[in-house]
Amino acid sequence: MGRGQKVEYGQLRATVIEVATETVREHGSASLSIRKIAKKIGCAVGTIYNVFSNLDEIVMTVNSTTLSALQSRLLADTGQKEDALAALIGLGQSYVAFCRENFNLWSLVLEHKLAPGSTLPEWHQQQVDDLFLLVTRMAAPLVADDSERAERAARVLWAGLHGICALAMSGKLDVVHAESAEVLAESLVRNYLLGLRAEGMV
């Protein structure tokens, strides 16, 4: 390589992300290490550090593509639904399905803890905001009068779905063992929104 060869730079970055993604998808987040990536690619560890500042940056880049995949999935699944309630229920189902199909990659997103004192990079934050905006937009018709309450509803639903998926995936607190996450997700979305409507009628 010589001076200013940015082509190779981008190529190596892509390869690293590709290998890292496949490793996580197949063997889980615990088995991801710089050394293993280097061995699989066939280069030295230092080479990777020439293109990523550390492992965290690799993880965040992988997570970024996972978030993009989720967004595409949600956008595709909730294309044009007549009923707003049905659309949000469908959103929940899509989210649960995505978690199931991308177990290890989604775990990597959830497990990631940003270094204390630092904030998410702007490009990453934007992805999260976009994803959340999707939910807010879908919830808006159901609480038409009040946009503040629409946003709160979106936050509750988003967090609630996250909780159901997180417990379902880890099996940790055994809460979701008996009943499928899909059933719980539908129950959450339907009844929460029903409750919002009922509250508005009082």
Next chain:
Amino acid sequence: MGRGQKVEYGQLRATVIEVATETVREHGSASLSIRKIAKKIGCAVGTIYNVFSNLDEIVMTVNSTTLSALQSRLLADTGQKEDALAALIGLGQSYVAFCRENFNLWSLVLEHKLAPGSTLPEWHQQQVDDLFLLVTRMAAPLVADDSERAERAARVLWAGLHGICALAMSGKLDVVHAESAEVLAESLVRNYLLGLRAEGMV
């Protein structure tokens, strides 16, 4: 020490858990290591392995006391509430408060992943079941006719509260940043239960 000195055995175990708990509480789960515990206690690493089979067992034991503390907290806070709805809202508030006050210790519970293929030890599973039973019992009066639906409601609420707290604590998806977790928790519990009731009326 000599043969059959169970007193020292239990004493050392207690000390290890004490030191581990304080370390996590003050510096977070990432800074927990066998070597640091040993140094803090003033013994060799091998000594700890004489009393715990590995770090995972230490973590699970710490988590066990955290779960006990949460259970005590919830039991105390939701002592005798007349209204079932108010009681469940209170439960949510207590849960959120507990997460706030025991940030690092509760993170340790959430972050723990059990080794693939293995299941939670019986004594740990029992704690989780007890905790969950608390929610189920409180939800029962609100869906009196159907115990199956009561359990589902409990699962949804439990998972939902977990999601709100998890996102609030990590600040990861920035969902809970604008509004406090307490507000979201109350919204979740109130409207979900209101929805359940409305559904039953149809």
Next chain:
DNA sequence: TGGTTTTCATGAACACTGTTCAATTTTAAG
């Protein structure tokens, strides 16, 4: 008391991890 046996404590050793960096090779420019 002395000798024996069981039990416990020790820390070096092993196999890992992320990260750094001086030395080397490769490549491009002049």
Next chain:
DNA sequence: CTTAAAATTGAACAGTGTTCATGAAAACCA
């Protein structure tokens, strides 16, 4: 062809969890 810049390398450093042969100490028995 020389030179300088850039990219690659892998040894080195500071960590991690875990194991285990060795030595010390305590308890049992005579």
